[in-house]
Amino acid sequence: MQKTILATCCLAAIVIYSITVFVAYKLNGCLDAVILTYQTSIKGYVFAAFLGASSFLISLLTFLVINIKEKMFDSPEYLKLYVLHMNLKEGDYISKRELYQPLRFISVMLVCAILLSIASSISQLTLGFSSNRFVLIIPTLAPFLAVSFLISALFQIHSLIRQWLSSEDDVITV
Numbered sequence: 001m002q003k004t005i006l007a008t009c010c011l012a013a014i015v016i017y018s019i020t021v022f023v024a025y026k027l028n029g030c031l032d033a034v035i036l037t038y039q040t041s042i043k044g045y046v047f048a049a050f051l052g053a054s055s056f057l058i059s060l061l062t063f064l065v066i067n068i069k070e071k072m073f074d075s076p077e078y079l080k081l082y083v084l085h086m087n088l089k090e091g092d093y094i095s096k097r098e099l100y101q102p103l104r105f106i107s108v109m110l111v112c113a114i115l116l117s118i119a120s121s122i123s124q125l126t127l128g129f130s131s132n133r134f135v136l137i138i139p140t141l142a143p144f145l146a147v148s149f150l151i152s153a154l155f156q157i158h159s160l161i162r163q164w165l166s167s168e169d170d171v172i173t174v
Contacts, residue, residue: 109153116146
């Protein structure tokens, strides 16, 4: 399922990127005008935005993972719910790898978003200066990939928190 989510993020970014380029082309009537607008007006803002976003996301990753782990995954209530959900018996072996799997996946999604944000920012200052249309695909597609992974991570975090909060009714008291 996780590979499907990663593939969906990439596919969604490519589709939205293609639609955006198509609309920009239709509005300007000329691909060269779109490229000129990107190089003169948009490139610098994209660089600054994704450089700042990557710094923020690094802080968020650390804060979020540690807090969710401590407050949710390490709680006795979560362990009881996990045992109940996985149809385990008291005393069955539970590996940390299995127990923390949702948190690990969110971490992977956020790390991908961070790396893509940094790559997007760097590509603006390197490949963004190219006049080759095919080379310009990379610095113009990278922000769409970064945002796609960030949105997916947001939905994963929301799903995890919603599941946790809605499962409060199911807590078994011993």
